Amino acid sequence: MLEHFFQCPYCWEEISMLLDTSVSNQTYVEDCEVCCNPIEIHPQFEENELIGFEAIDIEQ
Structure with missing residues (x-):
């Protein structure tokens, strides 16, 4: 597990x-x-290292 701040x-x-x-490659919804x-939430990992992260407003 990796703690990520955003x-x-x-x-x-x-x-x-x-x-x-x-x-x-993951996609899921979390409440603030x-x-x-x-x-x-869209985190992407390569060899257990975070290589991409998006946090998107789904009520656009």
Whole structure:
């Protein structure tokens, strides 16, 4: 597991999330721990190293 910090696309607060490095390409939805809005998360890993990360506002 890898702790990753990023800005919420709704409230712009910095939040942290634990990411599973064993799956190379992931997509899932998590609620912001500050404002509770849903965020679509897209982490990408190569050899257990984070190579890409997107946190998208799904209510656009």
